[in-house]
Amino acid sequence: xxxxxxxxxxxxxxxxxxxxxxxxxxxxxxxxxxxxxxxxxxxxxxxxxxxxxxxxxxxxxxxxxxxxxxxxxxxxxxxxxxxxxxxxxxxxxxxxxxxxxxxxxxxxxxxxxxxxxxxxxxxxxxxxxx
Amino acid sequence: xxxxxxxxxxxxxxxxxxxxxxxxxxxxxxxxxxxxxxxxxxxxxxxxxxxxxxxxxxxxxxxxxxxxxxxxxxxxxxxxxxxxxxxxxxxxxxxxxxxxxxxxxxxxxxxxxxxxxxxxxxxxxxxxxx
Amino acid sequence: xxxxxxxxxxxxxxxxxxxxxxxxxxxxxxxxxxxxxxxxxxxxxxxxxxxxxxxxxxxxxxxxxxxxxxxxxxxxxxxxxxxxxxxxxxxxxxxxxxxxxxxxxxxxxxxxxxxxxxxxxxxxxxxxxx
Amino acid sequence: xxxxxxxxxxxxxxxxxxxxxxxxxxxxxxxxxxxxxxxxxxxxxxxxxxxxxxxxxxxxxxxxxxxxxxxxxxxxxxxxxxxxxxxxxxxxxxxxxxxxxxxxxxxxxxxxxxxxxxxxxxxxxxxxxx
Amino acid sequence: xxxxxxxxxxxxxxxxxxxxxxxxxxxxxxxxxxxxxxxxxxxxxxxxxxxxxxxxxxxxxxxxxxxxxxxxxxxxxxxxxxxxxxxxxxxxxxxxxxxxxxxxxxxxxxxxxxxxxxxxxxxxxxxxxx
Amino acid sequence: xxxxxxxxxxxxxxxxxxxxxxxxxxxxxxxxxxxxxxxxxxxxxxxxxxxxxxxxxxxxxxxxxxxxxxxxxxxxxxxxxxxxxxxxxxxxxxxxxxxxxxxxxxxxxxxxxxxxxxxxxxxxxxxxxx
Numbered sequence: 001x002x003x004x005x006x007x008x009x010x011x012x013x014x015x016x017x018x019x020x021x022x023x024x025x026x027x028x029x030x031x032x033x034x035x036x037x038x039x040x041x042x043x044x045x046x047x048x049x050x051x052x053x054x055x056x057x058x059x060x061x062x063x064x065x066x067x068x069x070x071x072x073x074x075x076x077x078x079x080x081x082x083x084x085x086x087x088x089x090x091x092x093x094x095x096x097x098x099x100x101x102x103x104x105x106x107x108x109x110x111x112x113x114x115x116x117x118x119x120x121x122x123x124x125x126x127x128x129x130x
Numbered sequence: 131x132x133x134x135x136x137x138x139x140x141x142x143x144x145x146x147x148x149x150x151x152x153x154x155x156x157x158x159x160x161x162x163x164x165x166x167x168x169x170x171x172x173x174x175x176x177x178x179x180x181x182x183x184x185x186x187x188x189x190x191x192x193x194x195x196x197x198x199x200x201x202x203x204x205x206x207x208x209x210x211x212x213x214x215x216x217x218x219x220x221x222x223x224x225x226x227x228x229x230x231x232x233x234x235x236x237x238x239x240x241x242x243x244x245x246x247x248x249x250x251x252x253x254x255x256x257x258x259x260x
Numbered sequence: 261x262x263x264x265x266x267x268x269x270x271x272x273x274x275x276x277x278x279x280x281x282x283x284x285x286x287x288x289x290x291x292x293x294x295x296x297x298x299x300x301x302x303x304x305x306x307x308x309x310x311x312x313x314x315x316x317x318x319x320x321x322x323x324x325x326x327x328x329x330x331x332x333x334x335x336x337x338x339x340x341x342x343x344x345x346x347x348x349x350x351x352x353x354x355x356x357x358x359x360x361x362x363x364x365x366x367x368x369x370x371x372x373x374x375x376x377x378x379x380x381x382x383x384x385x386x387x388x389x390x
Numbered sequence: 391x392x393x394x395x396x397x398x399x400x401x402x403x404x405x406x407x408x409x410x411x412x413x414x415x416x417x418x419x420x421x422x423x424x425x426x427x428x429x430x431x432x433x434x435x436x437x438x439x440x441x442x443x444x445x446x447x448x449x450x451x452x453x454x455x456x457x458x459x460x461x462x463x464x465x466x467x468x469x470x471x472x473x474x475x476x477x478x479x480x481x482x483x484x485x486x487x488x489x490x491x492x493x494x495x496x497x498x499x500x501x502x503x504x505x506x507x508x509x510x511x512x513x514x515x516x517x518x519x520x
Numbered sequence: 521x522x523x524x525x526x527x528x529x530x531x532x533x534x535x536x537x538x539x540x541x542x543x544x545x546x547x548x549x550x551x552x553x554x555x556x557x558x559x560x561x562x563x564x565x566x567x568x569x570x571x572x573x574x575x576x577x578x579x580x581x582x583x584x585x586x587x588x589x590x591x592x593x594x595x596x597x598x599x600x601x602x603x604x605x606x607x608x609x610x611x612x613x614x615x616x617x618x619x620x621x622x623x624x625x626x627x628x629x630x631x632x633x634x635x636x637x638x639x640x641x642x643x644x645x646x647x648x649x650x
Numbered sequence: 651x652x653x654x655x656x657x658x659x660x661x662x663x664x665x666x667x668x669x670x671x672x673x674x675x676x677x678x679x680x681x682x683x684x685x686x687x688x689x690x691x692x693x694x695x696x697x698x699x700x701x702x703x704x705x706x707x708x709x710x711x712x713x714x715x716x717x718x719x720x721x722x723x724x725x726x727x728x729x730x731x732x733x734x735x736x737x738x739x740x741x742x743x744x745x746x747x748x749x750x751x752x753x754x755x756x757x758x759x760x761x762x763x764x765x766x767x768x769x770x771x772x773x774x775x776x777x778x779x780x
Contacts, residue, residue, distance in 0.1 A: 056236045082248045309759075389479065
């Protein structure tokens with residue numbers, strides 16, 4: 001009894017239908033993923049998120065494969081299963097190797113450890129960092 | 131009245147002194163940062179963390195500058211001020227530009243947003259992700 | 261092999277049985293939810309939580325439907341599936357519409373994004389906020 | 391030695407200057423807050439965040455004062471000091487009373503407690519929630 | 521410009537005054553800490569939290585010193601500075617040694633690391649754990 | 651379609667095989683848990699984590715059963731299901747009783763609540779804590 005069900009491609013109308021088509025075209029996929037089909041319960045959220053995500057994730061000073069890895073790193077820290085799965089696969093499609101994913105996970109683990117060592121010991125900011 | 135004070139370079143002895151010297155040499159700095167001086171309250175934690183961090187952050191399939199950026203991305207998600215400051219600077223020293231930092235922060239923000247959209251809507255894992 | 265199993269209504273005795281009856285009466289439900297049946301493994305935790313929750317969630321300066329929405333907002337941020345599901349439904353029972361839930365989720369997503377923009381950029385508190 | 395400094399109103403040019411003017415006009419304030427002045431280091435992030443935030447926080451099925459309270463609830467859960475301060479004040483400006491803030495904080499505390507009771511006991515989703 | 525100021529001992533009346541006296545007596549301190557003086561902005565939250573905390577933190581199957589260490593472990597994971605400081609000191613008053621605190625922090629760091637390794641690799645629950 | 655599959659005991663070679671044998675011997679178990687079999691996708695992470703975890707979790711100023719309880723407390727706060735399950739069972743094997751686990755969970759819940767009361771009210775550090 002989920003509160004919101006995914007809006008199927010058949011049910012989609014107007015703005016939602018347009019964005020579905022764009023997603024399939026831009027991502028070169030044949031099926032709209034559940035993430036977008038569920039966001040479609042609020043067409044404003046769907047449109048804003050799709051637009052923002054494309055802007056943020058596009059190649060810039062950082063390659064888009066690195067951006068996906070950062071995305072997964074955040075999702076691991078937050079423990080979001082769907083996000084980890086879908087963006088790990090996106091990273092692989094864009095060229096990330098298993099070695100890169102393994103190393104990213106190792107950094108995420110270590111950063112989470114040292115973040116808490118810093119908090120636990122209440123480390124003061126060094127004068128040369130101020 | 132912090133529970134643990136940093137162990138100054140003058141106070142350091144034995145194993146701790148050795149690691150302090152190694153940190154300064156490897157990092158090419160003249161002063162041991164507060165993080166290491168505070169961990170020195172437990173020489174096992176100091177040694178293990180220093181060794182692990184070097185192994186995890188060394189250049190591999192991912193460049194060490196990119197590893198620093200992932201490190202900062204995690205620290206932002208956890209809200210660890212010292213960690214964000216010290217590793218942003220480390221990233222810059224290793225070649226990260228302001229544009230790269232700006233884009234990394236944008237990805238971190240967006241990933242934190244979509245992580246919660248996924249949780250809020252309880253998005254189900256797509257059959258093609260299983 | 262969960263460490264703690266729910267205490268069924270048949271197994272409940274004394275204080276636990278009393279609270280089970282009160283829960284069903286106050287909430288106007290015919291079955292005690294798993295949350296309470298599992299807390300019953302520690303009757304002090306069961307009683308304290310039931311009493312505290314009623315005090316905190318009762319109508320006051322804020323409507324109880326709005327309190328449920330805040331509750332869900334926190335649960336989304338923490339990624340607690342059971343909590344999101346049960347309190348989304350509670351919110352709907354108390355009058356929350358799908359539009360309200362959609363907007364609440366959008367705010368939760370956006371707040372999680374901007375929280376990290378603030379952390380990433382280490383924004384200083386404005387003088388007019390001090 | 392922060393990585394990114396706020397862009398002052400005098401330094402602002404083009405798109406950034408326009409958004410600064412809009413922020414002051416829409417929010418009816420005479421000074422651009424540090425949040426926006428810091429985001430201005432990346433004009434895309436500034437524009438996207440300003441546009442998105444207005445869309446998400448506008449009055450809809452939920453009053454904008456309630457949206458601010460949800461925003462603060464998330465920020466408390468994430469421990470983002472700047473966000474808690476600035477949006478508590480925004481909530482008060484929009485009509486939130488001290489009683490409403492007190493009750494919101496109480497719900498946030500309680501939700502964080504019960505979220506962890508659920509996780510600790512690994513409570514299974516009730517059949518009537520599935 | 522904090523939203524809520526601590527209620528000083530002189531300003532305290534009725535129920536709040538009573539609880540202030542009880543806190544000083546039970547804790548054997550001469551000054552009410554800021555935590556309680558700030559909660560006093562909502563006398564219900566003050567009373568409920570004081571009562572609950574005493575119940576939860578009292579000696580039981582676990583020593584109260586060990587409960588304080590668990591409390592600090594959670595506070596480190598959440599990055600709550602006030603909570604870490606006040607409960608580290610409480611733990612020391614109740615008999616925790618520096619060695620115990622050092623080891624607790626090491627466990628907190630390691631648990632935060634392995635938690636993310638588990639999430640990153642999406643480790644499946646072993647059949648013998650089900 | 652998980653990115654990384656567990657490396658079975660039959661597939662394990664060299665360093666990985668050695669560590670598998672050591673895990674089974676030290677832990678007195680007949681089957682390597684999925685956590686270690688999945689980490690084996692990166693033999694460096696496997697070795698480093700196994701070595702670090704043994705060092706951190708060994709009996710010291712704190713009993714190893716208490717260390718397991720702290721470990722679970724962190725895992726509950728992070729919402730890591732696998733970690734909660736496996737370390738709750740480890741704690742029980744090392745002598746933790748159901749009463750101890752119940753009390754630990756109660757402390758974790760309460761600490762998460764008060765952490766957020768502190769953040770929500772922005773409680774200032776007492777002068778006697780500085």
